[in-house]
Amino acid sequence: MTTTPNHPHRRARLVGVALAVAGLLATGCTGALRSGEDTDTTTTTEPAAELRAWPEDEPVVEVASPAQPDASVALRPLLREPDGTTTLVAEVTNEGSGSASLSSLFGFDGLVATRIVTTEGTVRHAPVAGDGGSPCLCSGSPTTVPSGATAIVHVTFADVDPGAGSVRVALPGWRPADDVPVRHVRFAPAPSTVTVDELAPDHEVAVQGAWRTPDGILLRVEDRNGTGDALSPSALADLADASVVDPATGRLGQVRTESSRSVAELAEDPVPSGRSVTRDVLVAAPGGDPDTVLVRIPGVRRSLPVTVADDAPTTTLAPDDLDEPRTATLDGPARDEGDLITLAEPDDVSADAEGPQVSLPDPGPALSSEAEPGWSVAARAVVRTGEARSTVYVDLTRSGSDRTWPQGLDVDLDDWAVIDPAERQRLGTLEGSDGADGSTAAAGVAEGTTRTLHVAVAPVADGSDAVSVDVPGFGTLADVPVVDGPEPAAPGDEVAASLVDDRSGEVRTDILSVGRLPGSAGVLVRARRVNDAAPDAFEPEAGLCDLTLSDPASGRRFQPLPPCVTTEWSRGLGVGEALVQEVRFPELPADVEAVVAELDGWLGSAPVDVADEAAPWYLDLPRPSDAPRGDTLVGSVGVADDLQSETRRGDEVELDLDTDVLFAFGSAEIAPAAAARLQEVGERLVPVASGTVEVVGHTDSVGDDAANQALSEQRAQAVADVLRPILGSSVELVVSGAGESDPVAANEVDGRDNPDGRARNRRVTITYGA
Known part of the structure; x- marks a missing residue:
């Protein structure tokens, strides 16, 4: 199945987009990798004849990502062995002008964040991996795809339903692909096996044998150069990080000393085209005296099962100063059972389309501080943002100070106050369990620049048109105008609200929609990061996990459902570029009809209506949802x-x-x-x-x-x-x-x-x- 979204910023090979977020699912072992006889009794598809090499299947589905307009991924059928091991093999093509690493293509967690989901949408699996996702039975992060090249990458799962004829594949940062077929195969154990360099398939890596020794398992590895160029020593299989896996127990044994010639022979000369070089490496025994092992080498597809022999050959290795054996357990760390929410592609929205946003008056007179020379503050306005809150906006300017933040100004801003002479009230900041609601990040302020800070306070009375603002460390700013906040977007508007960066105003975050997911599964916020004018690429960073939603009618504030599930992109935005992100919140109370979106480092949004229906496009989401996560903001009220x-x-x-x-x-x-x-x-x-x-x-x-x-x-x-x-x-x-x-x-x-x-x-x- 191949689809091509219609988007002005996407290229011809774009097929669809999504993010599979690592850490979404509860940790739990899905069962050990097993080898030997087929123990499945419910398999509905007979495995093919025993294979002694990886099959060269043609791709069946192509996917793409708006964050990678110059790259594409083509998925081959998944290969499921009778013991439950299932491996995804994909072709990654880089059509850009520069090289692309796996971390840039798939995010920091790489392929370990990949998920596969059964066609019925009831069971979701994470790859086989160790603690923290590494080591894993997947392509290593050193793999870099040069411009114009295609790399073959892989990732292995465990305990996949033997009756699954097809699955959904969700690669991190890419649109999930539905109906990817599962091919049933049987990899036959053998004394030796051949695998390939995933970046250069003509570079074969042959495991000539594996033998038991008193110090661990001896591997003999041959690099066969079938390319047209000589292979430099650095291009050969990386034996300094080799390891073996016992498929019966899921235990992994690592190289005894990573950089020592006593445990790994190093190549010193290039290998000419058509020639080969053989090297030995000593790895720790994974325990249990395995009969077969899988050989794992970064950048090389993991081997087929290799039998472990007793009569080790003579080797030039001299393991006289070994580290303690290092082993790990590989598990399928994430398995989630329950219906998934149906995906639905939203309508395209032009990056030029903006929503209502806070419009501030020019700053008033600046106020300096004896204790903070080189710093000044000037009030912009107090904005009414609902029945339960108002928001103070103040410009902070650094001129001549060697600090990036005034030491006397509390970053949490929780001691700010508004003095309302008309009502004889002193209004304190609204605070929750994590401090004041507003600009709470201790971000540096560059020399000669101004940053607009904001903090929520108790609501200013409707009849008040000017107040004073008490700023700790600086004093009191007088005659600060009180203005009404922006009205909600009109029905049918493409963008519900826009938040402007409080440092430069050159980038913005558009809240496209806030809607309730079906089946009390929570609330989905769809937003978009847009670089309007920032000359340097703007980084979307870690998604929308620091987004909060506040009910302007009650003062209740809500946070994303933990662990946070959000779209992350591993690229910056040039001027005029945009990327859409999603984040999941818990189910909000039924009486919350509109919310104000707050994102640290941005001015607050206009009220956004909470729609009755929503569907994800970038996220795979299970149906269950927890109670709202957040608190009711509390402020102080005194006399003027x-x-x-x-x-x-x-x-x-x-x-x-x-x-x-x-x-x-x-x-x-x-x-x-x-x-x-x-x-x-x-x-x-x-x-x-x-x-x-x-x-x-x-x-x-x-x-x-x-x-x-x-x-x-x-x-x-x-x-x-x-x-x-x-x-x-x-x-x-x-x-x-x-x-x-x-x-x-x-x-x-x-x-x-x-x-x-x-x-x-x-x-x-x-x-x-x-």
Whole structure:
């Protein structure tokens, strides 16, 4: 089956696209590799006559990838042996101008991330591999396909259903291919066997024999040069990383010392065309005294079964200084049983099509910091993004600083606040289990550049048109405009929303759709990375695993279903190029009708409607889904004159009182003007506080430690003395002082005074259970 999508950025040989994500499936052994007599009793297809060489089958299905417009993959029929071993052989053609490695073609995990799925879509298998995916019975990562060349690659699976007449094959980074036939064969054990260099089939690699020795298994390997050119020593079979596998147990034995002449003979001269060279290598016995082994050499198709003999020939190897034998167990580490969601190809969307996005006013006056010379911040706006949140946008500029991030500015941004004079409120950041919701990555800021940061805060009232923004380490930005966020996309629009890179604005992420998968299987987000103007290729990096979805009506935030299942591409995007990605979220609550997409390093999206139906195109997804993963974001609300701010986490509430408002400098006597305000605080606590109420005093670091400790205790006691008659005997007040030992901001930055940080540290906290 061959299909050709119609896409302006794809080439003639493109057939379809998908990603099989490594690590998606639960770890579990699918059974050992077995050799010898056919033990299957349910096989419906008789194996062919015994084969003593790999069959040269013609390809039956061709697939392609939008991330690899100059490459294609042609799949041969899968070869299933009676013992359950099934091997996929594929032809990879590089039509580009430069060479292409397996890691660039199939991602970092390479062929070990390949999956095969039975036609009924009920069982999915991962390749035979060791811990972490390597070593594996598959083509090694050193394989590089030159421009204009074709390489033959392979990957082996275990315990595949003997009745499967065809399967789906999902190569990492490529569109899955359906209906790939399975050919039943029987590879006959023999004293010797011939395999091939997967990049140069005319370079035969013959395993002349395998013999037991006291130090392991001796292999004799012959390189036969049938090419038209001489083979350099580096082009010969890589015996320094050779290994053997016992197909009866799945145990693997590795070379005794990787780079030593005592265990592997090295070729020193080129091998002319039509000639051969024979070398020996000593590998660890995999255990169990196997009768046959499979020989594994990087870049060479694994051998057919080779019988292990006792009468080892004379060899020039002198294993007098061996490492301890290294062995590993090869398993089929991933097997998933359950229906798969049907794939559906989406409509093409032009890379020029954009969705609604946040539009920010020009920045206001910049604010610098005594503690952070060379840095400045300027407010853009506070954007209303729903009933449960607003978002603050601030420009951070680096000019003349040797740092890539201001040390005094908390990267999590969780101490930012909005002061709303119209409503006399202080609005804190919205935080979840992993900190504030916004620009949380500690990405460097280049000299002479500006980065736009954002963080979510409690919602600003509809009647407010200007607020102040309190930025830790810098101070307060005044007269920040409050604007409404973008409206959702109109029905029928191709792009639901666009997020702009907060570093340069030269690239964007388009949210194409958010929809519920059938059978309560979760929610699928389809997005697209577009390079609008970045002169250097933009890297899509690790898919969309750091994408979050927030319900603007309730403040609930959701994260991808772990382990994250997303499309990853192993290429950068030039100007004008785009790549589509998908990511799977858990099933969202039925009352979530729209979401705001947040991606670290990007400005937030407009609200995106959650559609009732969705189907993957790039991902193989099983039907079951877990409960939503995420949390409800929590913010703080206080009063606008900075006497107090309030933070609630579950059933615990913490009030922070500004001691600069309550006390004169160095004093523990409550100022007359503040006494009435503290009385109001106590009256507010009466209906909500119960049990134990803790009152703790804090100071900055100026002055003697002992003096600061005493002052913190005295100030906490003064506050408690006001609260005790108001709260009555039903509340137990526990009073203490922490001095300067528990700061919430830096008192100094690189030895320079940080007045704003010291002001935040001068406080009295009141903590109680609500």
